[in-house]
Amino acid sequence: MNVFNGIFGERIFKAATLSALIFFILFLVGIVVSMICYISSDRFISILFSKEIIFAIKLSLITATIAVLISVAIGIPAAYALSQTEFWGKDIIDTILDLPIVISPIALGAALLIFFSTPIGSGIEEHGIKFVFVIPGIILAQFVVVSALCIRLMKSTFDAIGSRYEDVARTLGCNKFQALFKVTLPLAKNGLLAAGILTWARAIGEFGATVTLAGATAMKTETLPIAIFLSLASADVEKAIAVILILIIISITSLFAIRKIAGSGWSI
């Protein structure tokens, strides 16, 4: 008789897998709770409404939104091409696309910084838009880090829809553009929206590339993650905690929004 056979074995199995999950969740919740206990609510509110943090919140929301809008504008056609079109070298491009996702953001930021000291880069700096150590640098850094992720997520949405709907739409008289706008995009709407929100949440949290390219200047290029960095650097733990909690609130809200959207879509 093996103890792992039968109903008793099933219970052991369930207990073992569930306890790993519960342990992990307790670990996360524990960290958050210990932070919340560290700071009084009055203090949290006064930090939240301080000039510096209001600036950081605004800057983060604005830069992340712009970076995501650019990512989506490029991402939708790029993801569509990657998902639905056959072309030579698709595998190579697919692999290259994973690079910004797995590579360290600080490496991407450093690469950008170095690029802007090359003749082409400094030409752009002088005659076009200035990026280094200013706000456009934040947007560029966030864009570089999240755009590939955005394309990946959108590609999987298009993959799930497949090409059958468009094939049929085209036999009914749609050209390629009509098929995209009348069929595929309406079907992809929720998936694309969820991809955008997830990308946005990731952009809000971006630190490595931002700090390298745009620097960490208080009240100038201070996004929320950079505010945490600056608070810790000046040993202001309460401020750091307050900003961390703000980031957690933003993230949780985004994730719930994604769940809600994902649950309300057309099942394909």
Place this chain on the structure above:
Amino acid sequence: MIKIHDLDVDVGEFHLRDINIEIKKGEYFVILGPTGSGKTVLVECMAGIHNPCKGEIWFNDGNVTLLTPEERETGYVPQDYVLFPHLNALENIQFGLKIKNHSKKEIEKRVGEVTNRLNIKNILYRQNPKTLSGGEKQRVALARALIIKPRLLILDEPLSALDPRTHEELQRELKRIHKEIKTTTIHVTHDFEEAISLGDRIAVMNNGKIIQIGTPDEIFRKPKTESVAKFVGAENLFKGKVIYSDNGKGISRIRIHGMDTNIFSLTEKVGAVYVSIHPEDIVLSEAVCKCYNDKNILKGKIVNIMDKGSLVRIIVDVSIPLTVLLTRRAYLETELKKGSEIYVIFKAMNVHVF
């Protein structure tokens, strides 16, 4: 007229070779073949979804080989219907007309026509096409294709996903609709009964090639190759006419074409029909005993015995030639020889009529 000339197509694992087909205007043309024979790829190629690597496709006098799907005006009903999930049934049906910017009045008129014809008025506003039954989805997909008045209607396995009752009902309707509107139709199927009862002509396809094209009669009487014969199950297939049907008991008598032979069946069909009896459903007996309550008992003479390994094929002439299959073991237990007189016995319910 549709003409396919020397077509080669490569799509994924499907390789179609030397496809030559001519379909007459208004014809109901069936492509019959086993799963994986490339039927779907062929019809999708006609709809413009795949491009051939060689050969030409002509619609009437125009070469459409290089045209995109929207330039071909084919009505395509895929096997899995592919109804647009973000539109309700009515919006699905209107789709092709709205794209072409037809007037509201025209759209309304044509929707009325097609929904009347297909009997789907009551489901038009069902919000999500997922809630439709298989037969309803099929009708909506058919309406969506018919409403654009296609030059060619393509039906890919339109009946195979349906339960037997809906299958039969829709099969009758396909026949009726084709009679009414006479659109040139290609119907893809793996079911030979479907093919024989619907098709004006049939093309048998296997392994990416067309093996034989002909009227149902030609295909089933004179299968060109053994694989066609095997696939169409051409044994014990006869033309006949229902001459008496007693719907109270559900038993009809069918007179085999040109013969005195009568066969009883449980069909409710009337008029000219095809009759088939699967060889394994027939029992041989040297004497008739009262214990048989089978309806069909015919006396005949063994004209041929073919030993085919584990099965033995016996041809009995009962004024029509009937093929009977016996296991080798059962055969050895009898003393059947060529020329022996024998009774063939089979149940009315085993007589397939279509």
